[in-house]
Structure formats: C-alpha cells, structure tokens
Amino acid sequence: MSDDSVLKRVDAIVARVAGPARLPRDPTPETPLGEGGYWLDSVDLLEVIVACEQEFGMSFDTNDDLSEESLSTVRSLADTITRKTR
Amino acid sequence: MSADRSTPPGLRALWHARPSYYPRTLWALLLTLDLLPWPWGEDILARLFVARAFLRTTRLRQALRWAACQPRPRWRLALALCAYQGRLVAQASMLGRRGPDELRRFVLVRGGEHLPAPGRPTILLGFHLGAKGPDVALKLAGHSFIRLGGPRVSRSWLNEAWRRFLSTSQIVVPIDDTKFLSSALYEARRRLLEGGTLFTLGDGHGRPAFQLDLPGGPLPIRSGWLALRRHTGAVVLPVLSHLEGRLQVVTIHSPLPAVDPDPARDLHACRAALGQLVQEYVRRFPEQCPSLVYWDPDPGVPPDGTAEPTSEALHSGERAV
Numbered sequence: 001m002s003d004d005s006v007l008k009r010v011d012a013i014v015a016r017v018a019g020p021a022r023l024p025r026d027p028t029p030e031t032p033l034g035e036g037g038y039w040l041d042s043v044d045l046l047e048v049i050v051a052c053e054q055e056f057g058m059s060f061d062t063n064d065d066l067s068e069e070s071l072s073t074v075r076s077l078a079d080t081i082t083r084k085t086r
Numbered sequence: 087m088s089a090d091r092s093t094p095p096g097l098r099a100l101w102h103a104r105p106s107y108y109p110r111t112l113w114a115l116l117l118t119l120d121l122l123p124w125p126w127g128e129d130i131l132a133r134l135f136v137a138r139a140f141l142r143t144t145r146l147r148q149a150l151r152w153a154a155c156q157p158r159p160r161w162r163l164a165l166a167l168c169a170y171q172g173r174l175v176a177q178a179s180m181l182g183r184r185g186p187d188e189l190r191r192f193v194l195v196r197g198g199e200h201l202p203a204p205g206r207p208t209i210l211l212g213f214h215l216g217a218k219g220p221d222v223a224l225k226l227a228g229h230s231f232i233r234l235g236g237p238r239v240s241r242s243w244l245n246e247a248w249r250r251f252l253s254t255s256q257i258v259v260p261i262d263d264t265k266f267l268s269s270a271l272y273e274a275r276r277r278l279l280e281g282g283t284l285f286t287l288g289d290g291h292g293r294p295a296f297q298l299d300l301p302g303g304p305l306p307i308r309s310g311w312l313a314l315r316r317h318t319g320a321v322v323l324p325v326l327s328h329l330e331g332r333l334q335v336v337t338i339h340s341p342l343p344a345v346d347p348d349p350a351r352d353l354h355a356c357r358a359a360l361g362q363l364v365q366e367y368v369r370r371f372p373e374q375c376p377s378l379v380y381w382d383p384d385p386g387v388p389p390d391g392t393a394e395p396t397s398e399a400l401h402s403g404e405r406a407v
Contacts, residue, residue, distance in 0.1 A: 041293050042267035042271060042310065043268075043271070043293055043310055045268030046268050046275070046310075046313055046317075049268065049269075049272050050275070050317055062269050066269035066272060067269075071268065071269070
C-alpha cells in the first residue's frame with residue numbers, strides 16, 4: 001500500500017503532466033492514467049515516470065516496475081514507488 | 087551469392103506468424119515469393135502492384151493526385167510510386183533475403199563522419215521514406231546501436247541467421263500498447279544516458295510534435311524521440327535511405343541543433359532542419375515516397391505507404407515513437 005504523502009506527490013505530478021485541459025472532473029487515486037481518465041499517452045507517461053524518479057530519488061526497473069498494472073492509476077504507481085523506496 | 091541456409095521454420099509456424107494486418111492472400115503470396123532468390127520476389131511484387139493499380143484504381147488515383155504536385159511527369163511518377171510500394175512490401179517482408187552476408191555488398195553508408203565519439207548519447211532518426219530497413223543496412227555496414235521499434239514479422243526474421251544478427255540490440259514495442267511504449271521509452275532513455283546509440287523512426291502515427299509541409303501533403307513528426315532528446319541531451323542525426331538500382335544508400339546527416347531550453351524555439355529549429363532535409367529528399371526521390379501518398383490518419387497503422395489493413399494491410403515492421 002502507498003502512504004498518503006507518496007500518493008499526493010504522484011497525484012500532483014500526474015496533474016501537472018496532464019494539464020488543466022485533461023484533468024478529470026473528480027479525480028481519485030483510482031482514475032485511469034490513460035483512456036477514460038487523464039488521457040496520458042506514452043510520452044506523457046514517460047514524463048510522469050521521469051518526474052517521479054526525480055521527485056523520489058529512485059529509478060525504475062523497466063521489466064519489474066513499469067508493467068501495465070503499475071501504470072494504470074495514480075494509486076498503482078504510488079504503490080510501486082512505495083515498494084521501491086521502503 | 088553465399089547464403090546462410092540454417093534450418094528454416096516450418097510452413098505451419100510461418101503461417102501462424104501472419105500479423106493480423108496482413109490478409110491471408112497477401113501473406114500466402116509473400117511466403118510463396120520468398121522461396122525465390124533475392125531480388126526476384128521484390129521485382130515481381132513491384133510489377134504486381136503496378137498491374138493491381140489498374141484493377142483497383144483508388145491507389146492509382148491517389149498516386150496521380152500526389153504526383154501532380156511534383157515537378158515530374160505525372161503518370162510516370164504515379165506508376166513508379168505503385169511499383170515502389172510493391173518493392174517496399176517486399177523489403178518489409180525481407181523477400182528472398184536468407185541472411186545478412188549476401189546483402190552486405192548492396193549497402194552503402196554515407197555521412198559516417200557525423201557520428202559523435204562513442205559514449206555520447208546519440209539518436210539515429212530514420213523516416214518512412216525510401217528503402218526499408220535503414221537500421222538493418224546500418225548494421226550490415228558495421229554500425230552498432232539499439233533499435234527502438236515494432237516487432238519484425240517475415241519468414242526471414244524467423245530465420246536463425248537474421249535472428250542472431252539482430253537479436254541482442256532491440257527494444258521491441260508492441261503496436262498500440264501505450265503503457266508498454268512508455269516503459270520502452272524509459273528503457274531507451276536509460277540506454278541513452280549510459281552513452282548508447284539508438285535508432286528509431288521520427289515520423290508516423292502517434293502524438294505529433296509538428297508537421298513538415300511538403301508538396302502533396304504534410305508529414306507528421308512524432309514527439310517520442312523529441313522527449314528522449316530533451317531528457318538525455320542526445321545528439322540527433324537524421325538518417326535517410328534511398329535505392330540506387332540494387333544498392334541501398336543510407337545517408338547519415340549532420341546533427342540537429344542542440345536542445346534549446348525554450349521549447350517553442352527548440353521545435354522550430356528541429357522543424358526547420360528536418361524540413362529542409364526531407365524537402366530535398368522528396369525533390370530528388372519522389373518515386374521512393376509512397377508513404378507520403380498513402381498516408382492514412384488511422385493511428386493504428388504506420389504511414390509507410392503500405393498501410394491499408396482492410397485490403398493490403400501491409401506493414402513496415404517498424405514503429406515510430
């Protein structure tokens with residue numbers, strides 16, 4: 001499980017990359033990062049991943065950490081970061 | 087010609103390797119023509135595509151429309167485009183190309199002096215223009231890099247000789263898998279930050295960064311390579327490829343301007359530099375640009391002039407990012 005501070009910081013990064021035009025009306029940690037949610041494409045997701053790397057001072061393993069599941073929602077990404085930085 | 091005759095995959099395996107965007111009839115034709123030595127299948131397919139243009143005239147009309155915008159005889163150019171499209175399909179399918187050794191003498195690389203010293207992040211930026219597989223040609227000429235692109239599907243790519251030749255240096259991106267593509271971009275960034283050299287395609291479907299205005303229609307330039315450039319400071323060398331008879335000439339051009347901290351100025355500089363190169367290419371080799379003629383805005387299919395999934399469904403085997 002991700003702690004609240006990680007969740008908030010990831011949420012802020014996602015909101016910044018998505019920009020006001022793509023921000024869902026009532027975003028939750030379960031809002032999809034892609035279609036039907038923030039509508040982030042692959043380049044946006046790269047921006048999110050790199051921003052998280054810098055924010056949390058860690059790096060991701062491409063095979064283990066960046067699965068379809070971990071890049072699904074703010075919460076799943078925050079969970080991955082929490083697991084990596086614990 | 088010497089050929090590596092390692093055990094070919096069985097017919098059943100080949101049949102099942104058919105990508106969904108290839109209709110069965112085309113796949114059967116490709117597998118049959120592949121039995122012939124290179125470049126027979128390529129020549130036959132080029133002629134078949136010209137013949138087909140008179141049977142199914144949509145593509146001929148498209149070619150005529152595009153050719154009318156070029157300073158060349160319209161009909162001759164349109165038919166040359168149809169023929170070249172067939173050649174591209176054959177090249178994408180590696181028809182008759184049994185192994186790397188037999189093709190080396192048909193490759194010429196120019197502009198190698200533009201490559202920076204090893205250890206500096208470098209992006210070799212290809213385009214869906216001219217001869218297929220400039221990355222393969224570069225490797226045949228002895229250049230070393232990681233390819234970021236889609237899966238390759240053909241009888242030859244299942245051949246052990248080709249697999250050995252290319253297997254260790256690819257980041258393969260499944261078509262239309264945004265999340266996987268983002269992790270592939272992340273992996274590409276990591277390799278670049280380690281000082282690696284990456285080959286990828288700069289044009290095609292996906293989020294456009296800008297478009298190049300060309301006679302006959304624009305060419306969309308994608309944003310993935312620009313993001314990699316921005317995150318790594320990589321030197322970007324445009325790579326254009328054309329055929330001179332049987333010879334595939336790959337030209338490595340001088341680097342794009344270094345990253346400008348102002349994003350708008352940066353895009354403008356890249357657009358200006360690429361625009362000049364591509365316009366000159368189209369002026370010199372219009373018959374080798376069917377991708378510009380048959381550009382299909384369907385984001386699921388690459389713009390290589392072979393994209394028509396419901397009829398020909400031809401695919402480059404490369405994926406721009």
